Amino acid sequence: MSGSTNKKIVGVLGATGSVGQRFILLLSNHPDFDLKVLGASPRSAGKKYIDAANWKQTDLLPSNAADIVVVECKPEHFADCDVVFSGLDADYAGSIEQDFINNGLNIVSNAKNHRRLPDVPLVVPIVNPDHLDILKNRKATQGKKKGFIVCISNCSTAGLVAPLKPLVEKFGPLDILTTTTLQAISGAGFSPGVPGIDILDNIVPYIGGEEDKIEWETKKILCPLNANKNEFDLLTNDELKVSAQCNRVPVSDGHTECVALRFKDRKNVPSVEQVKNCLKEYVCDAYKLGCHSAPKQTIHVLEQNDRPQPRLDRNRDNGYGVSVGRVREDPVLDFKMVILSHNTIIGAAGSGVLIAEILKAKGLI
Template sequence: MEKIPVGILGATGMVGQQYIALLAKHPWFEVRYVAASPRSAGKVYREAVGGRWNATRGDLGGTNSPAAATLTVEDANDVSKAMAAAKRGDLAFVFSALEMGKDEIKALEESYAAAGIPVVSNASANRWTGDIPMLIAEVNPDHADIIPLQQKNRGWDKGFIAVKPNCSIQSYMTPLWALLQAGYAVERIIVSTLQAVSGAGYPGVSSLDIVDNIVPYIGGEEEKTEQEPLKILGTIQGNSIVNAQGLKISAHCNRVPVIDGHTACISLEFGPKKPSIDEVKHIWTSFKALPQELDLPMAPKQPIIIREEPDRPQPRKDREADKGMAVSVGRIRPCNVFDLRFAAVSHNTVRGAAGGGILNAELLKAKGYLG
């Protein structure tokens, strides 16, 4: 199979670096185009990153160095450069890991799509645009079917935008969806997230703020955590995705001194029909979601992994489960206020960022939107 040439916007940032590392040996995609800020443009990628390489996989100096290390970095603001790469066969679509203002990202991603270059984005700028799908591959793959409407609405030919949600909800959305699919309505959720410092990018949170400390505020995270699940669980109606109704979420989001791996402590209140603890465990253990015949390379074989130890899951021990793409859950027990409580861990820069974006691209390719 000839690999599809892809590009990365924001390639020198922390999420961009994870894309470089995760795609180094990808069986479907090959990085042939990298772009970042004007200050990095014109440099070889290895030089542009310099001593800031922080991806958790691969390196840029040794024998495992990704081929992208020798690519020349282009200016992400110059869409004509990407158009030229597409014309010569070096670019079929881009992953967006842009780090700039939301309005700037929104306009720039739309410029790429209007130029006929599909955008698979990690950024939050287009998450609430009605005709843009916000995808978790195992949860709402059908939302990708709004793409032809998106293209028709905007007069785009081959280009489109698809986004992934915030990393803070990855640790509980798949377990929640599995329960909903099994016929158990969830009415209220209280979630407290303990979010790793890598989620703040690089250099991120000052050591004087985070060492020996917990910061009980992350700008915008609680709003994203409370609102984004409603779109993911919504339905396509007309030319837009309409939010799910009847679910209320209350979130506390905290930054903690952990490098990688977001933890969430969750309490769920069900409708009249309530599962037993054994039923919950059976639902999560048997949950597969994606058809096996799709054989998506980044998809976890077991999306939800149950840890029975009383002190698991833990970020350091469980964040790498199944390529860093699985959700590990534990401490599954009755809740004295609601019905069910549990703890969950997911890898925020893999499942919650670059790995999730790659899985979305794989899904879009399997559905015929990329190729």
């Protein structure tokens, strides 16, 4: 597997956690990346990964990762890495990631800590990989030693914006967007994550911080660069109103969202058929760039009344494809639809890996 001169050396921070485990799975036998370094807490450092991690994935622990000796999350251990994937908890991610950047390392992070900085790309790789181009400007103006960070969006935001992108490109901006989410429990990790007694025969109509993340991140992911091309200009509330209601439901993987939206241009509102065709025809840039993990079909438009369903549809295009069903007119806004995305793939670690593939394809790493 190693030896290929084209492969980039990569590492994972927070390697024993649920996001870290997913990174390891997705980076196993990857044509672009060679996983060399696994970082975790001091408690795990010094142990072989197989002994340090409580492996809880449905796939077996890849043998190449099993014997890697875990290190602490310090930049010196990752000095050879072209890119470092961070699955750190928000409690630790802020300072550790900043330390890595300061030491010239490039980070793709699942943590929320740096998402709102105006010069940090917040990227859903099937939506706004063009936001990564800001890194060129940024790198040009900075010393050689400083690395960069790219943030993966919040999981429920990723699925939401996927079908919005082609719609906005084709029919112009939205001015109102509402979503009620039915989110899987895997998004909460597993130590302990959502307690079983809270989610069996039950719904929890609240996820801390989640509604605010959706309402905020959507406005960044869909926004343009500023005039100097070095920062992002968040959409204002006047430009786009977003309202989210978030629920945790008894589903293992796959976030379902009931969405309604309105286009700003009241004179050229498309038809249901135009909306569906636009979604079907969308080919994401990552696929055009030939990225390994990019979905062949970015948006799967389902015609059956009772789809998408998480158990049946979450694995489209290995979890990188997003499913949309029940596109129909809305008595209040323009359209209603149901969106399903795989929260640990396109909503977390999988996005990170595809972002890194794009960075490589664009020559940014």
